[in-house]
Amino acid sequence: MKRHGTVYESFAYMNYDHTKIEKKWQELWSRNKVYTTPDSVPGKDNFYLLVEFPYPSGNLHVGHWYSFAVPDILARFTRMSGKNVLYPIGFDAFGLPAENAAIKNNLNPRDWTEKNIAFMTKQIESMGTMFDWSREVKTIDPAYYKWTQWQFLQFYKKGLAYQKETSVNWCPKDKTVLANEQVIDGKCDRCGSDVVQRQMLQWNIKITDYADRLLEDLEPLDWPREIKEAQKNWIGRSEGAEIDFPLNLPQKYKFVILHGFKSAPDRPRWLWAKARLEEMGHEVILPTLPNPDSPTEKEWVGTALAATTYDENTVLVGHSLGAVTALKVLEKLERPIARLVTVGGFISKNFKDNPRPFEKTFSWTFDGEKIRSSVRSITVLHDPRDHAVSDAQAKELSDLLQTPVTVGTSNEPHFTGDTEPDVVMWLRPTIRVFTTRPDTLFGATYLVLSPEHPWVTAALRHTNVLKNTDEVADYVKQAGKKTELERLADQKEKTGVRLEGVDAVNPATGEKIPVYVADYVIATYGTGAIMAVPAHDKRDSDFARTFNIPTVQVVEPVFRRSDGGDAWRENESSKPRTAVMCIVKHWTNDEYLCIRWKDFAQIRTFVSGGIESGEDAVAAGLREIREETGFEHAKFVRHVASGRTQFYHQVKKTNIDAHFEYVYFELTDDAKVAVTEEESSHLEVVWTKRDEVQNFLTIAEKDYVWESFTKGQSFNAENGTLIHSGSYDGMTVAEAKQKMTEAFGRTKKTYKLRDWIVSRQRYWGVPIPVIHCKTCGTTPVPENELPVLLPDVDDYLPSGEGKSPLAKVGSFVNVKCPACGGDAERETDTLDTFVDSSWYFLRYTDAQNASAFAAKDKQDNWMPVDMYSGGAEHTTMHLLYSRFWHKALYDMGLVSEPEPYAHRVNHGLVLGPDGQKMSKSKGNVIDPDEIVERLGADTVRMYLAFMGPYTGGASYPWNPNGVVGVRRFLERVAKAQELVQDAEVPALNFELHKSIKKIGGDISAFKFNTAISQFMILLNTIEKEKGIGKAQWATLVTMLAPFAPHLAEELWSLQGGSNSVHLKTWPIYDEKYLVESTVTVAIQVNGKMRGEVNVPADADKSAVESAAREVVAARLEGQEVIRVVVVPGRLVNFVLKAE
C-alpha cells in the first residue's frame, strides 16, 4: 500500500517540536490534576458535556479523535468561560467482538478487553483532552454491572421486563438472536449471513408502554429536527380504529355455555342467546351447575365435563365463575376444542365489590400452557362497567391465555341483561382489523389476514373449516419460509389465497365479503389483519385487480376552483348539482373531445352538464355530447371515477357545488346533428391528442380526472367527502372517521415500535439476574446477592441450541431457589449491551458509589446532560433506548428528570482520502498514531475541527495536504512569538477583539471551522503589522488553548505565564474596539454593483447618498432616479426609471 506519509514526511518542523512538548504537558496536567472535576464549585454553574463512550475494539481510529478531540474544544472553552465542566470517558466493554476474538484466538474475553482498554487509554491520553479519568466507567466492571442487574430487576418488578416466546431474528452463523435494528436487508449486521425467523423464549422490555411519552416528550426537546423526525418515524404511531368483522362459517358448532355463581341456565339472557345461536344452526348445551349459591370446583367441573363430549366442534363459553370452570375443564381435556369464550371471566379473587364464598372452594392456580393447548382460539370478553371484575383481573386472564382483552358493550354490568347482543356477537368468530381510514369502511370489499394470523393458524388445525385447507396451508408454509427480504422483493406481484368456505360481513353494508390470506399483510403490525379498500389504497388495488375483486369508491375529492372568473365566491350562496363529465374519444384517432368556451377565453373543459331527473349519468352524458357538439353516436365504455367540484357559474350567477360522474365514451362515427345557434356561439370543439389533454384543460380537477382515466386509478382520498356510504354520504373524511369509528369500532393507536428484546445467548455480557424454579417460577436474585458474577468458562462457543455458553457451566446454573430453597436453575442469557449504555452517563456523576448506581444528589449536580455529542448511527437505537430507560427510572423515582439529554448533536464520519468510508479492505485507513507522531496531536485536533461544520452528520474526506496546512498555521503561531513586544500594537485591537467575540460564539455553536478561520485571519493581521503587544499575545495564547492545548501551554510558559493556561478565563472583548470610524458602502445601480465609497460610520443617510452619487455620477447622467435605497453601513442602491 502506498502511504500518504510522503506529504507528512516531507514536512519539517522549525518553530516547535511537538514530540517534546506534548508528552511533557500531558504528564504535568495529569500530575497536577488539572482536569479533575469537582461535583460543584461555589459560584460556578455546572455543565455536562457527554460523548459516546467507545467500545474497546483494540485500536483508536480517526473517528474516535473526531468524536472526542473536537468536542474537547467546546469543553475547554466552556470551562474557560467560567463553568464547572464535566467531560467524562469510559468504555462500553461488553459485546460480541471480544467473544469472537476469544473463540478465534482461544483467549479470555476479559483479558482481551482489558488489554485493549489499557492500550486505548494511552491512545486517548495522547489527544490532550480534558477527560476526567477519575470518573472512568467500564461496563464490564462488576461494580458497574451490579447496578445494571439491579436496574433490570427494578424493571422486572414493575412488570417492564418479561419473558415471552418471541419470533426472533436468528443468525445461524453467530448462533444468536438479533434485534430488528441489527438486521440490515434481511442479513446479520455483523456477519452478513441471512437471518431466519425462529421462536424462542426471550426477555423483552416493554418499551412500547412508553411509546406515547417517548413521542410526546420529543416535541419540546431542543434537538436537531432530523433526529426528532427519525425517532418519530421509528416509533411510528398511527391513529385509527379497530373494527370487528363477523365471519360466516358453514361449520356448525356445539356451544357449551357454563353459567355463573348464583345463576342458572333458564335466565332470560341464556334462553335468548340459545335461540339466536340455534337460528344460525348451532347446537347449544346449557348444563345446570349444582349448588349455584355455594359452588365447589369439584362439583362444577365434574358436571361440566359430564354434560357432553368435547371435540373440535365444541365452543366452550363461560360466564363469570363459569369462565373459571371452563378453564378447569380445559386443563382436563385430552383433545383440543374449537374455541373458548370467557364472558366477564377472572382468575384471581380480588373483586371490586365484596368477597364471595367460592373463593375458598376453587383453586386459583391455572396451567396456562395446558389450557392454551386445549383450545384453538380464544376470546376474552370483558365489561369495563363490570361491578365485580376489575380491568386488572381481565388483564390477568388475558395474560394467562395470551389473548388480548376484547372490550364488550353490556346492557347490564357484567353482561347480566336480559339480552346481551355483544355476547352473541362474540360467540361468532370475528376478525378484528386495524385501519387508519375507518371512513372508507363502506368501500372495504374484502379482508386480508396475514399468514401468521391466529385465526388462520387455528383454522388450519381443523380439517373442516376451510374448503381449501391444503392450498391455504401450503401458502402459509411458503410465506413462512420467505425471509423479509424475499417478501420485499416479491412486492410487485401480490400473492394470496382465498379462504374458501368463509365469508366475512362488512358491518357497515351488511354485505358478505371474501377473506384472503396474503403476505402483504404483516402479522406483527396492528391486528395482523386488514380491511381492504381497493378504491383508495394502492396495495389493496393491486391485489384486487389480480383477484378480480370489486372496487367501490367511497370518497370523492373536492376541487374548488380558485382563480379565473369561475373561482368559488366565498360570500355567495351555492346550489348542489349532479353532473356528468364526458371523456369522449375520436372515432379513429387517439384524440379527445375538448371544449373551448368563447365567452370565457381562459376556460377549457370536457363536455359536461347536469344530470336531469329520470336520467342516469350515461344518458345525461350522451345527451350533453349531442347538444353541445352534435355528435350522435357515442358508445358508453366505462365509468371512470367520481369527484366534486365547486365553482362559480358565471351565467347562472351562483356558486355550484357539483357532484360529477366522470364517464368514458367512444364515438363510433362522425355522424352529427345540428347544434343550436346558442350552443355554437358559446363554444368551440377542439380535438386534443392524448398527451396534450392534461395541459389543454384548465379545470382544477383535470389531473385527477385524467389520471383516473389513463392510469385506471387515483387513490386521492385525503381531502374529500363521502359517497356510497349510506347515511354518511356528504360527510368530510374527518367527520366520517369519527362517526364510523363510534358506530362500528373503537379508536386505537398502533406503533411500529416493538418491545425491546434484551436477552442474548452469549457469554460476554451482563448475566440476567433471575433464577428459574419449578415451584416458584421465575424468581429474581435477591438484591443483596448482586452482582451475579460472570463466571470463567472453558469455551465460548454458544451451544448449538442457541443457549449461552454459560448453560454449560454447572456451578453457575445449578442453584437453590431464593424463595423456596429447592433446586433451581440460573438464567443463562446475558443482557444486550444497549442496556449497559442506557445509564452510563448517570454513573459518571458518582462513579465510585458502592451503595447505589448514583446518589440522587450527585446526579442532580449534573443531570440532565447539557450536551450529548455522538454519531448519527445511534439516532434510533441507543438514543431511544436510553431515553426510555431514563423515563422508567424516573417513574420509579430513581432519577429527577424525565429526559436525560437537554441537547444533542450528531456528527458525521471522517472518510478516507479517496472520499470512501475508511476500511482495511480499501486500504484507505488513516492511522491517527502515525499522524500524531509526525505532526502532533494539536495539528490533528485542529484539522478535524477545521474540515467543515461539526454538526448535522456531514462527512468529510481526510485531506493530507489540509492537515499539513494546519500544522503550517501552528508553526506560524509559534514563530509569531518573535514579534512579541512590550508596547501594545493598537492596529491589532480591532481584529483581536473581533476574534474574541467570533471565536467564542462559533465554538458555542459547534462552528469550529469558522472559529479557526478567524484565528487565521488574526494571525495574518499580526504578520502584516509585524508586531504584537505582550498583553495582546497573552490573549491570543489563551484563545489558542481549547484548540491546541499543548502548544498554547508551551507558549504560555515561555512567555512567563503562571500556572496553566487552561485555568485562565476566556478573554472578554471590548465593544469599543469593534466600532470602526469609517465604513465601506457598496453602491448599486438598479441592483447591480457599480462601485464603493468610504464614509464616516456615523454619516447620515443623505450624506451617504450624496457621496455615493458622486462615485457613480457618470452612470446617472441623463437618467431619472426614481428611488434611492440606503442601507446604513451597507449599501446605496439607485433605481432608475425604466426606458
Added chain:
RNA sequence: GCCGGGAUGGCGGAAUUGGUAGACGCGCACGACUCAAAAUCGUGUAUCGCAAGGUGUGAGGGUUCGAGUCCCUCUCCCGGCACCA
C-alpha cells in the same frame, strides 16, 4: 413510495439570516531565497474578455429596489423508514 437534509470555484467550505458571493484553508501559477530542490516568504487565482464590460450559487419560473438566502415547479445527491393498513 414516505420523512428529513442538501446542491456555491479545481477541492473542503464562508456569506452578519433579504444587502458588495466565493472568507479561511488546500491545490495551482508566477516571483524571491538557493548551484539546485525542499522548506519558507511574496503576488495572483470564479468565469468569458487585451480592455471597457458581460456572465455566474443544480434547472425553470415568481416575489423584491435588491435573492445563494423567500415562494412555486422540476432534476440530481446524501441520510432514515418502508407492503406499517
